[in-house]
Amino acid sequence: MSPKQHRPATIIEVAKLAGVSPSTISRVLNGTAVVAPETAQRVREAIDQLGFSPHPAARQLVMNRTNMIGVLLQEISGAFFPPMLKGIEAGVREAGYDLLIYSRQNEQASVRFGEHSVDGLIIFAGSMDEASLRRYYEREFPVVLLHQTPPPDCPYPFVTVENKSGAEMLVSHMIEVHHRRRIVYLQGPENHEDSHWRERGYREALQAHNIAFDPALIASGGFDEVEAGDAIENLLLDGVEFDAVFAGDDDAAVGVIAALKQAGRSVPQDVSVVGFDDVPFSRYISPPLTTVRAPIEQVGRTAVQLLVKCLRNQPCEAEVLLPTELVIRQSCGCE
Amino acid sequence: MSPKQHRPATIIEVAKLAGVSPSTISRVLNGTAVVAPETAQRVREAIDQLGFSPHPAARQLVMNRTNMIGVLLQEISGAFFPPMLKGIEAGVREAGYDLLIYSRQNEQASVRFGEHSVDGLIIFAGSMDEASLRRYYEREFPVVLLHQTPPPDCPYPFVTVENKSGAEMLVSHMIEVHHRRRIVYLQGPENHEDSHWRERGYREALQAHNIAFDPALIASGGFDEVEAGDAIENLLLDGVEFDAVFAGDDDAAVGVIAALKQAGRSVPQDVSVVGFDDVPFSRYISPPLTTVRAPIEQVGRTAVQLLVKCLRNQPCEAEVLLPTELVIRQSCGCE
DNA sequence: AGGTTTTCTGAAAACGTTTTCACTATTCTA
DNA sequence: TAGAATAGTGAAAACGTTTTCAGAAAACCT
Numbered sequence: 001m002s003p004k005q006h007r008p009a010t011i012i013e014v015a016k017l018a019g020v021s022p023s024t025i026s027r028v029l030n031g032t033a034v035v036a037p038e039t040a041q042r043v044r045e046a047i048d049q050l051g052f053s054p055h056p057a058a059r060q061l062v063m064n065r066t067n068m069i070g071v072l073l074q075e076i077s078g079a080f081f082p083p084m085l086k087g088i089e090a091g092v093r094e095a096g097y098d099l100l101i102y103s104r105q106n107e108q109a110s111v112r113f114g115e116h117s118v119d120g121l122i123i124f125a126g127s128m129d130e131a132s133l134r135r136y137y138e139r140e141f142p143v144v145l146l147h148q149t150p151p152p153d154c155p156y157p158f159v160t161v162e163n164k165s166g167a168e169m170l171v172s173h174m175i176e177v178h179h180r181r182r183i184v185y186l187q188g189p190e191n192h193e194d195s196h197w198r199e200r201g202y203r204e205a206l207q208a209h210n211i212a213f214d215p216a217l218i219a220s221g222g223f224d225e226v227e228a229g230d231a232i233e234n235l236l237l238d239g240v241e242f243d244a245v246f247a248g249d250d251d252a253a254v255g256v257i258a259a260l261k262q263a264g265r266s267v268p269q270d271v272s273v274v275g276f277d278d279v280p281f282s283r284y285i286s287p288p289l290t291t292v293r294a295p296i297e298q299v300g301r302t303a304v305q306l307l308v309k310c311l312r313n314q315p316c317e318a319e320v321l322l323p324t325e326l327v328i329r330q331s332c333g334c335e
Numbered sequence: 336m337s338p339k340q341h342r343p344a345t346i347i348e349v350a351k352l353a354g355v356s357p358s359t360i361s362r363v364l365n366g367t368a369v370v371a372p373e374t375a376q377r378v379r380e381a382i383d384q385l386g387f388s389p390h391p392a393a394r395q396l397v398m399n400r401t402n403m404i405g406v407l408l409q410e411i412s413g414a415f416f417p418p419m420l421k422g423i424e425a426g427v428r429e430a431g432y433d434l435l436i437y438s439r440q441n442e443q444a445s446v447r448f449g450e451h452s453v454d455g456l457i458i459f460a461g462s463m464d465e466a467s468l469r470r471y472y473e474r475e476f477p478v479v480l481l482h483q484t485p486p487p488d489c490p491y492p493f494v495t496v497e498n499k500s501g502a503e504m505l506v507s508h509m510i511e512v513h514h515r516r517r518i519v520y521l522q523g524p525e526n527h528e529d530s531h532w533r534e535r536g537y538r539e540a541l542q543a544h545n546i547a548f549d550p551a552l553i554a555s556g557g558f559d560e561v562e563a564g565d566a567i568e569n570l571l572l573d574g575v576e577f578d579a580v581f582a583g584d585d586d587a588a589v590g591v592i593a594a595l596k597q598a599g600r601s602v603p604q605d606v607s608v609v610g611f612d613d614v615p616f617s618r619y620i621s622p623p624l625t626t627v628r629a630p631i632e633q634v635g636r637t638a639v640q641l642l643v644k645c646l647r648n649q650p651c652e653a654e655v656l657l658p659t660e661l662v663i664r665q666s667c668g669c670e
Numbered sequence: 671a672g673g674t675t676t677t678c679t680g681a682a683a684a685c686g687t688t689t690t691c692a693c694t695a696t697t698c699t700a
Numbered sequence: 701t702a703g704a705a706t707a708g709t710g711a712a713a714a715c716g717t718t719t720t721c722a723g724a725a726a727a728c729c730t
Contacts, residue, residue, distance in 0.1 A: 008451065008474075010716060021680045026718055033719095036678060056452050057395035058716035061685045066392070068435075076424055079616075082417040089411055089438050098452070100403075101434045103424050115343060117391050117433070139343075254619050281414070284589050286621030345686060356710045361688055368689095371708060393686035396715045676727070683720085690713085698705070 009050035018046035029054060069307060070100040070118035072127045078223075079251055079279035080296065084146075087300025088122060094301075095308045115141065120307045122146060122300075125193055142310040144303050148193050149319075157306045159299055159320045163194050163276075166292035166324035167201025168208075170274050171246055173290075173326065175209045178272050178333040180244035182214070184235065186221025186228050186256070188248050195223070195248060198276060202246055216240055221252040228252035229259040236263050243271050244332075250275035250282050253289055257331065268333040278327055288329035295322045344385035353381035364389060404642060405435040405453035407462045413558075414586055414614035415631065419481075422635025423457060429636075430643045455642045457481060457635075460528055477645040479638050483528050484654075492641045494634055494655045498529050498611075501627035501659035502536025503543075505609050506581055508625075508661065510544045513607050513668040515579035517549070519570060521556025521563050521591070523583050530558070530583060533611060537581055551575055556587040563587035564594040571598050578606055579667075585610035585617050588624055592666065603668040613662055623664035630657045 015022045020039060027033045028043045035043075046052075060066050069092050073081065085101075092099045100118055104127065120142035123133070130151050136143055137154030145158035174180040185202045188195030199218075206213055219235060221228035228247055232255075235242065245260075247253035253275030257267050267273050267287060275282060278293035302320055309316035328334050350357045355374060362368045363378045370378075381387075395401050404427050408416065420436075427434045435453055439462065455477035458468070465486050471478055472489035480493035509515040520537045523530030534553075541548055554570060556563035563582055567590075570577065580595075582588035588610030592602050602608050602622060610617060613628035637655055644651035663669050 011718095012716080022717080023680060023719080024678090027679090030718085033679095034677075039678080053451075055396070055716050057392045057401070058685090059718075060392035061390070061396055061687085061716080062718045064685075076417060076421040082411055085420075086411040089436065093438070099436045101424065101436055103428070115388060254616075258619075281589075281616035281619065284593075284616065284621075285619045346688095347686080357687080358689080358710060359708090362709090365688085368709095369707070374708080390686050393715090394688075396686080396717085397688045399715075672730100674727100674729075676725100678723105678725080680723085681721090684718085685716105688714085690711105692709105692711090694707100694709085696705105696707070699703085700701100 008055075009052040011052070011054065014043070014046045014050055014052045017050065018043045064116075065119050066117060067096075068098045068100045068118045069095075069120055069122065069304065070102060071122045071124070072102045072104070073124040074127055075103055079281060080223075080249065080277060083279070083296040084124075084300045087297035087302075088304055089300075090297075091301040091304025091308075095304060097308070115139075120144075120311050122303050122307060124148075126189070126191065142307060144307045144310070146299065146303055155318065157310070157316055157318050157320075159303045159306065159322065160194070161294045161296075161299060161322045162324045163197035164201040164204070166276065166294070166326070167198040167246065168205045169201075169324075169326045170276070170290075170292055171202050171205040171244075172208070173328070174244045174246075174272050174274065174332055175205065175211070178244070178268075180272055181211055182217060182242040183244040183246060184217040184219060184232075184240075184242045185246050186219055186231055186248040186252050188221070188223040188252075192223070198246075198248065217242060221248045221255070223249045223252055225251050225255035225258075227255070229255035232256050232259040233263070236265075245271060245273045247273060247275050250277045250279045250289060250291055253282075253291070253331070254285055257285065257287075257289075268331050272332045274332055283329065285331075287331045290329045290332035290334065291327055293325045293327050295324075298322055343390075344387040346387070346389065349378070349381045349385055349387045352385065353378045399451075400454050401452060402431075403433045403435045403453045404430075404455050404457065404639065405437060406457045406459070407437045407439070408459040409462050410438055414616060415558075415584070415612060418614070418631040419459075419635045422632035422637075423639055424635075425632075426636040426639025426643075430639060432643070455479075455646050457638050457642060459483075461524070461526065477642060479642045479645070481634065481638055490653065492645070492651055492653055492655075494638050494641065494657065495529070496629045496631075496634060496657045497659045498532035499536040499539070501611065501629070501661070502533040502581065503540045504659075504661040505611070505625075505627055506537050506540040506579075507543070508663070509579045509581075509607050509609065509667055510540065510546070513579070513603075515607055516546055517552060517577040518579040518581060519552040519554060519567075519575075519577045520581050521554055521566055521583040521587055523556070523558040523587075527558070533581075533583065552577060556583045556590070558584045558587055560586050560590035560593075562590070564590035567591050567594040568598070571600075580606060580608045582608060582610050585612045585614045585624060585626055588617075588626070588666070589620055592620065592622075592624075603666050607667045609667055618664065622666045625664045625667035625669065626662055628660045628662050630659075633657055 011022045011025050014025050027035050028040045071088055122144055124146045125148035134154050143156045145156050147160045149158055150156040203213055219231040221231050245256050247256045253273055256273050260267050265271055275289050275291040278291045282289040282291050306316050346357045346360050350360050362370050363375045406423055424434055457479055459481045460483035469489050478491045480491050482495045485491045554566040556566050580591050582591045588608055591608050595602050600606055610624050610626040613626045617624040617626055641651050
């Protein structure tokens with residue numbers, strides 16, 4: 001059908017073939033003005049015949065928008081990101097945009113990243129320093145934050161989950177039904193807001209049950225399987241007594257369980273272990289993991305929806321907090 | 336530092352400030368010609384002062400390349416895609432490109448997708464029909480295929496793993512060391528090439544040990560947890576006798592194990608179960624899964640490297656087959 | 671029937687770069 | 701010292717769209 005030309009057809013060739021001006025082609029393409037039905041028909045035929053599709057760069061240049069949404073994150077790995085990414089992808093698709101992924105493993109985010117490469121940016125916690133963020137804000141560049149509250153002087157919208165109440169449910173459960181009293185908490189990466197709120201929930205649950213907070217029971221698990229395993233190992237080596245572990249997240253929990261077994265402690269008889277997030281494999285590990293379900297996919301999708309509202313200059317929530325839900329399995333000691 | 340202008344600076348303003356022509360700015364920006372050291376210095380200062388960065392669309396328009404690589408896949412979920420994506424991301428980053436993700440959940444891939452939006456495309460098995468693929472080939476659009484051999488008339492490069500020998504190792508192991516003779520194979524999604532080769536390996540292992548192939552032992556597991564579980568349930572209901580299951584992949588294997596336990600069969604005492612891929616959680620399920628390690632991340636990275644070679648008109652392998660490796664854990668019956 | 675609105679279309683400017691070509695000043699060659 | 705090569709720079713065309721403006725033809729009014 002279409003000729004074997006190496007260069008794809010341009011709007012001008014289509015115009016010539018249809019016997020009209022480029023303006024008219026543009027109009028039927030975008031429905032931006034009414035054109036006579038017969039003309040439109042001729043144009044459509046010409047388009048088909050040449051297999052024409054408009055050059056995005058040309059369009060971007062004149063319209064000053066790319067129709068792309070960017071997402072900035074630290075790394076794709078872990079059990080946590082895939083569902084989040086999936087939600088983002090779905091949201092982006094629904095809204096008719098394309099998705100540009102930036103994972104800056106360790107490099108600093110380029111100051112001017114995405115400035116005109118994308119129409120808006122979704123930034124995951126910790127992927128960008130405050131200074132850069134502020135620069136975006138000054139330029140009124142659309143951004144929504146994920147699992148991170150913005151600094152007060154650049155009030156970007158953000159979406160996250162109810163970390164504190166989730167954590168509270170978790171440790172209250174271990175205290176109330178399994179009578180645990182010495183519960184260790186494994187912190188996430190430094191300055192990770194999720195970790196901060198989970199620790200708050202942990203402390204409040206302790207307090208509500210009149211259990212004194214013991215700093216010796218806090219260690220760093222990095223939301224990471226091996227780091228968490230090492231942390232537990234060290235605790236054991238140091239002779240710290242504990243009968244339960246709130247691992248921070250599910251990834252860390254599997255590391256904890258492995259380390260505990262390795263050391264000859266049985267889970268959940270000797271020590272209860274709980275995670276956070278309810279990633280897909282949590283139900284399959286041994287013992288099946290008691291955790292809190294975070295609507296990860298929904299977080300991603302919601303973020304996109306917020307961003308799109310901003311892009312359309314529609315009013316948009318300043319923050320959304322998605323609910324979490326306790327899911328009891330067996331690693332806490334339940335049957 | 337930079338003025339609070341709403342519109343970012345253009346190359347022309349930089350040129351004015353530095354007292355040179357736009358051409359010169361372009362030259363120091365791209366190092367495309369030698370410019371006097373003092374001039375270059377002045378230009379760099381002007382660039383910094385205005386916080387200038389070139390508009391990608393303008394550049395794309397004139398250079399006719401986007402500096403983006405696209406990846407087309409069906410869905411981000413499953414344990415398989417994240418590592419693959421991670422590898423792709425790493426490769427893309429290394430090569431200095433950006434990554435555009437297209438997941439077409441169920442919609443057909445637009446015929447002209449990516450034609451000028453990306454410089455090249457990585458297409459995962461089954462994400463594009465042959466007709467569209469052929470159209471790309473006619474237009475000499477750079478593509479590399481993932482886990483799929485191209486049709487003979489469009490010999491695009493492809494990368495995949497040694498499915499056949501991996502499967503062979505797996506079932507030979509079950510035959511030789513665990514004396515299994517009635518081994519079911521759960522096929523993947525229809526026309527999935529990985530599944531095809533794994534079945535070949537399965538059959539050859541059978542044959543090598545003089546075990547007759549029994550069609551009753553073949554069912555469809557879809558490389559999916561619940562589909563695989565259902566398949567096993569049905570086999571059990573139909574009274575089919577078997578003492579081992581090669582589940583097709585790891586996702587399916589967890590479904591199989593769950594279904595077996597549900598039915599009161601113990602794994603691995605009553606029946607051996609093995610998967611394929613060695614996704615991260617495989618070691619943590621109960622019992623730990625015997626499987627074959629496929630270098631998934633490496634597959635993604637290699638694909639990008641091939642694609643980049645094509646983009647640079649360097650010679651590039653027509654196919655690369657990454658080796659697989661047996662990893663013995665306990666679901667087969669080993670200790 | 672004459673004026674006014676409406677409908678449809680085209681010319682041309684703009685978007686922000688890269689690149690070719692030509693030109694000047696400088697350095698080299700013999 | 702004259703001519704030739706070289707280094708450094710600028711003017712302007714090109715990339716492929718969208719959009720503003722204005723004009724022609726057709727339809728509508730009274």
